[in-house]
Amino acid sequence: MEAPLKKVILPNGAVDWEAFQELVTEKDFLVYDPPQKKRPFWALSNLNLFTPRSPIGVGFPCCVAESVRARMRSEGHDVQHAYISKPDEWFLKMLEPPAEGNHCPEFLRGIWWMKDNVANETLLSFESAHWGSPGTKMEGVGIKHVFKNWSKGSSMWGSMLARSHEEMFGVFKISPNLQWINLDMDNWIYILQAGDKLVDPSGKPVPFTPGDDLLRVTWNDQDPKKGIYYQYIVSRVAFKDESGKLQKVHPAYDELLDRATRPTLQGACCNLFLCNISDAEYGSAYDCIDDHQIYIPGPEHPSWKPDDFLKVDRDA
Structure with a gap:
């Protein structure tokens, strides 16, 4: 049987937003309980x-982490080291728009933190x-090179993840009612609203700021x-004002900043194992994020751009 979310992605990659909205009317995704921060995950x-x-x-x-990054540099990639505790220069580098102009929707501008994302991806533009x-x-359609202006931690996993993203491009599609952003049939972003x-x-409220907080969701199957x-x-977490x-x-x-600079939750045997950490505290091991980030700045060069389809229409 075909998965419900697969049905809402049309053959051309667009989203049948009306059909999608019918699937998520109950809004149970507003119970915030990230499964990936629990031991059974x-x-x-x-x-x-x-x-x-x-x-x-x-x-x-x-x-291994250092070797992966050295290999990336040997291939001509401008791998940069940066620190969350010293953000001013490199945050601005990540905010450089494409040469043809900044068409990013106003509500998505700035540096965004993927809070509670355990994949060791931290910040993106x-x-x-x-x-x-x-x-x-x-x-409302954007394409982003996940390899660039998308920071990862400097651990072995973060470095390998950065290396694996060289050919990865994310396509963002914003719903007409400005409530959802789709990447693919697995990855959805809800734009938190003032009345949510x-x-x-x-049942305890989880603080959020409408306009500054989004909610990434993937559903089972x-x-x-x-x-x-x-x-x-x-x-x-930051943005560029009118004066730059x-x-x-x-x-x-x-x-x-607190998560990037707090003491590491210590595991067992030189922190190689987490067996000494209780189930209740397990997620805290992922809250201690890496102040030391790696990222690749500079222009993003996808094989196509959204406006290319406008040229096709004009030439047809």
Whole structure:
């Protein structure tokens, strides 16, 4: 049987937004309880391999993370080292728009933090992506090179993830009612609204700021009726003002900085294992993110851009 979310993606890649809205009317995704921060999510839950500060493969004698980054540089990639605690210069680099102009929707501009994303992807810029021109049928469609202006932690996993994204491009499609952003049939972003009530499983409110916070959602088996598989908040932590200066968004940047600089939650055996950490504290191991980030700045060069389809229409 075909998955419900697969049915709403049309053959040309567009979304049948009306059909999609019918699948998510109950809004159960507003219960914030990220499954990926719980021990049962992981097959090797006691091995400290994927936390942002995992020591495995970092430094002498293994040096896997360093070797991966060295290989990327040898291939001509401008791998940069940066620190969340010293953001001003590199945040501005990530916000450089394409040469043809900044068509990024206003509400997506700035630096965004993928809070509670355990994949060791940390910060991204939508502004550096290529967006369709305003007032055209491609408005609200953007393509972004995940390899660039998308930071990862400097762990072995973060470095390998960065390397694997060389040929990865994300296509963002904004719904007409400005409530959803689609990447593909698995990955959806809800644009939190002023009247929404985001709560934890006990019903306690989870703070968010409309306009500065989004909600990334993946459902089990591409079916919203089967519950959440992956979930995290995407928070704007900085933006470039009209004078070109970086402005931090508070308290979001403060929380980001706290997580980047707090002491590491110590596992067992030189922090190689997490078996000494209780189930209740398990998610905290992923809250200690890596202050030391790696990213590749510069123009993004997808094989196509949204406005290319406008040229095809004119030439037809």
